[in-house]
Amino acid sequence: MNRLPRLAGAVLHALGIDPAVIGDLEETSRAGRSRFWCWRQVAGILFLGPMPPFVIGWSMLLITFALFQMAVAGPLWITARQTGQWTPALVALLVGGYAAFALAAWFVTRFHRRATAAALISRTARVVLMTVLVVIIVELCGAAWVLLAAAAPAPPQDVESVWRAPVATTLRG
Amino acid sequence: MNRQFLTDFELMILLAILRLGDEAYGVPIAKEIEEIGGRTALLGAIYAALERLEHNGLVTSSYGDPTAARGGRAKRYFAVTRKGLKAVKATQRAFTALWSGIPALKGGTT
Numbered sequence: 101m102n103r104l105p106r107l108a109g110a111v112l113h114a115l116g117i118d119p120a121v122i123g124d125l126e127e128t129s130r131a132g133r134s135r136f137w138c139w140r141q142v143a144g145i146l147f148l149g150p151m152p153p154f155v156i157g158w159s160m161l162l163i164t165f166a167l168f169q170m171a172v173a174g175p176l177w178i179t180a181r182q183t184g185q186w187t188p189a190l191v192a193l194l195v196g197g198y199a200a201f202a203l204a205a206w207f208v209t210r211f212h213r214r215a216t217a218a219a220l221i222s223r224t225a226r227v228v229l230m231t232v233l234v235v236i237i238v239e240l241c242g243a244a245w246v247l248l249a250a251a252a253p254a255p256p257q258d259v260e261s262v263w264r265a266p267v268a269t270t271l272r273g
Numbered sequence: 274m275n276r277q278f279l280t281d282f283e284l285m286i287l288l289a290i291l292r293l294g295d296e297a298y299g300v301p302i303a304k305e306i307e308e309i310g311g312r313t314a315l316l317g318a319i320y321a322a323l324e325r326l327e328h329n330g331l332v333t334s335s336y337g338d339p340t341a342a343r344g345g346r347a348k349r350y351f352a353v354t355r356k357g358l359k360a361v362k363a364t365q366r367a368f369t370a371l372w373s374g375i376p377a378l379k380g381g382t383t
Contacts, residue, residue: 118320119347123348124348125298125316126343126344130342145316147317149317205336
């Protein structure tokens with residue numbers, strides 16, 4: 101008796117595909133369908149099937165972040181580099197991140213009203229997880245930056261005079 | 274939904290559900306389309322169309338009990354709503370009207 105390939109089931113489950121659809125695949129696999137047929141169905145579900153909340157949510161998140169980067173974060177970052185005032189840029193990034201998550205959650209619940217509570221709980225859990233991950237990454241990057249700065253040789257006090265010295269010598273000669 | 278008519282694939286799915294009655298879920302719907310409709314359809318395409326039909330109020334769905342034969346997963350049963358039935362009839366009327374009066378197709382319809 102054939103069974104649905106374990107990897108296929110895991111992929112569909114991880115992407116939030118309706119368990120009834122996976123059940124249909126399992127049932128037809130057990131009825132004697134080949135592994136090729138199963139994988140063809142899996143590809144069909146992924147590319148033609150109804151979009152799962154997982155995909156909608158993360159797609160929205162990516163789009164929002166891309167728009168936010170272009171419209172707000174980029175200019176703020178440039179200004180911060182010029183003025184040395186990093187706080188507004190970091191606050192804007194944090195607020196923007198939460199706004200993007202909120203928008204993604206709204207889209208998920210908008211398209212999946214049947215499972216609103218489940219989608220909201222799942223989104224909240226992901227927001228918490230992503231926030232923790234972002235904090236860890238930022239902290240690690242900060243620590244690496246401090247270590248690199250400490251290890252790098254100190255720049256000369258007067259770069260211009262060092263650059264000009266050989267030129268002046270050449271001119272004198 | 275303002276759209277009254279169905280695509281050929283949506284019509285096939287609705288007719289398959291009507292034929293199957295209380296046993297209309299993914300697997301038999303696909304089988305019905307393949308065996309009687311003569312068209313091979315991927316489950317993904319069928320479910321995408323079913324989601325669209327449900328969103329438009331032409332079908333409703335409900336979950337059954339999980340079974341071991343399906344790896345402990347429930348069946349999702351579909352039923353055609355009154356609005357869906359009206360859409361099927363309207364589409365049939367439109368097709369029949371278009372069909373009639375074409376000499377090349379004479380005798381191809383009842």
